[in-house]
Amino acid sequence: MKRALVCGAGGFIGGHLVNRLKSEGYWVRGVDLKYNEYGNGNADDFVIGDLTDPVVCKNVLEGGFDEVYQLAADMGGAGYIFTGENDAAVMHNSALCNLHMLHAAQQAGVKKIFYSSSACMYPEYNQLDPENPKCSEESAYPAAPDSEYGWEKLFSERLYLTYQRNLGITVKVARFHNIFGPQGTWKGGKEKAPAAICRKVIEAEDGGTIEIWGDGKQTRSFLYVDECVEGVRRLMESDFSGPVNIGSEEMISINDFAKMIAEISGKKITIKNIPGPQGVRGRNSDNALIQEKLGWAPSQSLREGITKTYQWISEQANKEVAELV
Ligand code: NAD
Ligand code: GDD
Numbered sequence: 001m002k003r004a005l006v007c008g009a010g011g012f013i014g015g016h017l018v019n020r021l022k023s024e025g026y027w028v029r030g031v032d033l034k035y036n037e038y039g040n041g042n043a044d045d046f047v048i049g050d051l052t053d054p055v056v057c058k059n060v061l062e063g064g065f066d067e068v069y070q071l072a073a074d075m076g077g078a079g080y081i082f083t084g085e086n087d088a089a090v091m092h093n094s095a096l097c098n099l100h101m102l103h104a105a106q107q108a109g110v111k112k113i114f115y116s117s118s119a120c121m122y123p124e125y126n127q128l129d130p131e132n133p134k135c136s137e138e139s140a141y142p143a144a145p146d147s148e149y150g151w152e153k154l155f156s157e158r159l160y161l162t163y164q165r166n167l168g169i170t171v172k173v174a175r176f177h178n179i180f181g182p183q184g185t186w187k188g189g190k191e192k193a194p195a196a197i198c199r200k201v202i203e204a205e206d207g208g209t210i211e212i213w214g215d216g217k218q219t220r221s222f223l224y225v226d227e228c229v230e231g232v233r234r235l236m237e238s239d240f241s242g243p244v245n246i247g248s249e250e251m252i253s254i255n256d257f258a259k260m261i262a263e264i265s266g267k268k269i270t271i272k273n274i275p276g277p278q279g280v281r282g283r284n285s286d287n288a289l290i291q292e293k294l295g296w297a298p299s300q301s302l303r304e305g306i307t308k309t310y311q312w313i314s315e316q317a318n319k320e321v322a323e324l325v
Helices: 013-025 054-060 087-107 148-167 192-204 227-235 254-265 288-294 304-323
Strands: 003-005 027-032 046-047 067-070 112-118 170-176 211-212 243-248 270-275
Touching: 003 013, 013 027, 013 112, 013 227, 027 054, 046 254, 054 087, 067 087, 067 148, 087 112, 087 148, 112 148, 112 227, 148 170, 170 227, 192 211, 211 254, 227 243, 227 288, 243 288, 254 270, 270 304
Parallel strands: 003 027, 003 067, 027 046, 067 112, 112 170, 170 243, 211 270
Antiparallel strands: none
């Protein structure tokens, strides 16, 4: 039986990845600062631990592992990473998790390690035109990410690749593009646009108004979590190290996305654009490389994924209301 360690297993993507590995027959240990708040990711063993501590990193590897998936990071949506207030925490926590976990894995003789980078590492100068952003893998340099979160991701990508070059551990690096789905953060300040807009529509009356940050003409693409996990597993099984985009190529403006979610709700909703943290003007995945190297690319429509996500957030919001009564 193959053994996998999932770092960040108490989080959104980590929880889904644990489920996937279990369904493939792996023995899985999860590690995180917290348990998954929605009960997602039933690992065989779960350690509550802080991966900024090198002793914790060493100890969680006890028993030996074939594969490590390093997803632990201090992260959030635009309201968390673009305000500037969390920059020191993001860089300190995430860089230490990567430095110590990678080192411990290499020392422990782990054969393969996965690292979740982000589209936030791409240069801002290629993402100024909302209709025509460029995020092909080779466009990463000269580096100019628009957030400290993106700079940390770029540093860590390079860190992992040095360990592969100098120390012989096989490394896999993916650049995720805005992943969404059930069991994702949907309130509290770290939520990304898909969950935030679903929540706002759910909370609005029929005929009501929701607030959307920026002029709403900024563009993004969003990838459903099951396809993200599929991409991670395919990359792990391939002979390609990356870095490679794991994202959707279905680009949409934020106002059009809000209209799509309003339509799914069946409510008549007016959009009010207000100032707020925005990030780059445009972003879209470029899937030429993943298609070439893995013979696969995500294909599910945004509407299909966001319909399932809207349903799940509705259920969470209803549960909260029921608990208050
Ligand atoms: P998440 O916040 O739900 O999960 C990250 C987990 O890491 C959290 O549960 C958190 O408690 C844990 N963690 C943070 N610091 C830790 C520490 N010191 N020790 C142990 N655990 C710690 O985020 P997610 O959406 O599941 O993202 C997973 C990974 O993918 C992250 O590295 C993130 O940067 C990357 N990523 C995500 C997206 C996205 O859209 N969700 C996009 C690009 C990259
Ligand atoms: N979060 C959020 N909440 N965003 C909103 C809202 C809202 O209520 N209203 C409008 N937006 C706009 C933001 O201003 C931004 O321009 C756009 O929606 C997308 O915001 P997010 O989904 O929060 O983040 P992002 O796409 O800029 O960055 C995310 O994706 C990266 C990978 O592509 C983040 O989650 C990063 O952590 C991640 O690495």
